[in-house]
Amino acid sequence: MVALEVIKEIAISSPSKIVMLVIDGLGGLPEPKLGKTELEIASTPHLDRLAQEGVCGLTTPVSPGITSGSGPGHLALFGYDPLKFTIGRGVLEALGVDFELKDTDIAARGNFCTVDDEGIITDRRAGRISTETCRQLSELLGLIKLENIQLFVLPVKEHRFLLVLRGNELSSEVSDTDPQRTGVAPNMAMAINPEAKYTAHLVNQFVDAAIEILTRHYPANMILLRGFSKLPHFPSMTEIFKLKPAAIVDYPMYRGLAKLIGMEVLVTGSSIKEKLATLTEHFTKYDFFYIHIKKTDSAGEDGNFKEKVRLIEEIDAFLPILINLKPDVIVVTGDHSTPAVLKGHSWHPVPILIHSQWCRSDEVKEFSERSCVLGGLGRLLAVEVMPVAMANALKLTKFGA
């Protein structure tokens, strides 16, 4: 993998256009009775045509065997080494609820949990309280006052919430109060370095106040905090790749991620049809488009093989809209695999196709996990995809003389 500094030196701006279609959780596993994966079962004439004309392969999101979260999986596809460019849990949660973090804010991921009379954690998720209960309790915690601090408590889903502290001289170098197991008491927040003492003190004050409020709200009678973090500063895609990038994405976490690396986030709907309409509308204004389809991952997470197949077929049916815009480079892949049979993200490499006039086509005739094994791209780290896409758009000059 080549360092971003190198890419930065050889990248040039040009009128050519790249469209990267990220089908979340694209990779799958064979359904035992059918013997084929979601992508293998799905009828995908347009993806197959792109695969046949283009060059295929399999991407490894982080490293072989490693199951990637959506954050690292996407950062890698955008060219950022996910082992180097990490985002704190609190910040990710903030991106996920579309909270506009300021540079000096401290964000933490919170759990409502259950403790017994001795203060020992008996359930780290408070029996997965409803999102509505979470909303009500978050509102109560949001009323807690800390001197010189503005605080925000936002409900996420079920037992999860986001805590943001806004003020002066706050540090994210604070240890988790969440011990990540039951049978023990929550930890006190500790300063990891001396500058964080003030913040740790505020966090503990917040927890004390929360205990008083929550004592009447069993099973959600306590909170656990982890992943204290500040908004990281990543170089923008414009800085590195000399691109004018746009994101066509509806889910908050991905919108936040796209903003973090300097993409313009366009207003769009959740369906592929709406997203391709947005692409058509803005096609002349940008030279890199990231289109994100979330529902394939959700179907995989739900173990709904049929629905994932249906969604892939739906995407395929609308692809001519994208193809007819004639972008110079089309990339289709996923940020990780989410096989319906595993009901979750997995470590399996993800099919990828790159279509361009200059891609050096291979023998792959259809877009599937098994056929991509024999593709001309071979096995590619996801972080290597952007340079290959840029090269196919003739946006990278020579390295060395």
Add this chain to the structure above:
Amino acid sequence: MVALEVIKEIAISSPSKIVMLVIDGLGGLPEPKLGKTELEIASTPHLDRLAQEGVCGLTTPVSPGITSGSGPGHLALFGYDPLKFTIGRGVLEALGVDFELKDTDIAARGNFCTVDDEGIITDRRAGRISTETCRQLSELLGLIKLENIQLFVLPVKEHRFLLVLRGNELSSEVSDTDPQRTGVAPNMAMAINPEAKYTAHLVNQFVDAAIEILTRHYPANMILLRGFSKLPHFPSMTEIFKLKPAAIVDYPMYRGLAKLIGMEVLVTGSSIKEKLATLTEHFTKYDFFYIHIKKTDSAGEDGNFKEKVRLIEEIDAFLPILINLKPDVIVVTGDHSTPAVLKGHSWHPVPILIHSQWCRSDEVKEFSERSCVLGGLGRLLAVEVMPVAMANALKLTKFGA
């Protein structure tokens, strides 16, 4: 490749079991008349079945083109980057003769050699004296007395011996006395840093005493020492992978290596039959088993193509014992290639198969060098094998959210 620190954070303990069968020197080259490799000629119905049901590929022990020793080859397979986790030559020699090194011991690899009347080296191996001569001479050198030092001289094989110094404040930062060529005199041992002055002085005292003893033992009238080293401290497999690992291995060097990374070394025999009996006996007690078969490598080193074929067939014949235990993950590979036609280790990538319920099978129908080229694992660094095996055992949680 992902850092061990990352693996450590995402690894979880679970009841699932991994068996890694390492067929030493597995990879081969075609015998010119037959046009096929050892593994391709061998009749291996059980390996072929595992390959067909599993996912195949080729591992690169260290880096393309690099011929790996057994130490680095094995460390890589256990997940330890062999370019980072290095073991000094002296320590390797100690592991090889089953010498129990203490943390403060200094070990060095020794050669009996021949010098002429001017003290110039004429043969670095003293005409490869017999192992019996080596034993007698080692015994003599073992009688040398150094103040406050306990010393051990152990015969290894032919001209090779092991020197261990035991005492206080010894340092391994001592330069080799072996210039690794003839036509020059042996070097004095030098302290690489000031703390090693005492040790370097002791080494030179030892060499002087040895010269006096060996003057009557031409051609073994001098010694050369290299690879002064202390037992390294590697994080254990339990620490990193949360495994309870057992090694079923009879050769001393591999036993020592296994101990070095915290494996329990089980008593076993040298045949595959005896090793699989040991596996069966202990199967419930551990969740990771490393089984080592040495003789395939020895046959390769001897240039005995037929014997290597026979040994592979013998392993295959006993495989049902392993398969019937139904481990969640079976890994079969080698630590490096040892083609009989090259009579030694080689740089060629090594066939690997990983068999599990979740492996995403490929089109490979038989276990061989050529068919593995088209496998779903593609080309894998050996150090990446453990994470993939762990993933297939569902022992790795997600990286990032």
